[in-house]
Amino acid sequence: MYEYVGSIHMHSKFSDGSGDPAKIAQTADEVGLDFIILTDHNTLRALHEGYEKWYGQTLLLVGCELNDKVNKNHYLAMNISETFSTRQSAKDYVKKVKDAGGIGFIAHPHEERN
Numbered sequence: 001m002y003e004y005v006g007s008i009h010m011h012s013k014f015s016d017g018s019g020d021p022a023k024i025a026q027t028a029d030e031v032g033l034d035f036i037i038l039t040d041h042n043t044l045r046a047l048h049e050g051y052e053k054w055y056g057q058t059l060l061l062v063g064c065e066l067n068d069k070v071n072k073n074h075y076l077a078m079n080i081s082e083t084f085s086t087r088q089s090a091k092d093y094v095k096k097v098k099d100a101g102g103i104g105f106i107a108h109p110h111e112e113r114n
Contacts, residue, residue: 006035006058009065009076009107015040021062025055035059039076039107042066042083065107066093074107 011017012024021038028036038046038060046052047062054060063078066086073090080102084093097104 004034006033008037009039010036011040012038014043014045021046021051025058025060029056029058033058037061037063039063039065042086044083075104076107077102077104079103
């Protein structure tokens, strides 16, 4: 059995984070992370611009964080090639991720939003 150390929920300058995806991955490599998953809000720009790759010994994967139409639910989606409209219910976009062959999980399961 292998143990991998990484981060599954990070944002870059492509949404509400800061930093270039390549620089984030290089820093992750410097501190010894095996992988990071970049999950910018409602965009796969990092995927489409070719950032999903190895940076030294660190693998950068790209997913996205989908928000529902009232911004009460955030869902991390991986293995999708396009994002979906946020003007729909959480149930609908979870189904769309599954139908597209993707996987996902709730980003903030204990967070309460107004």
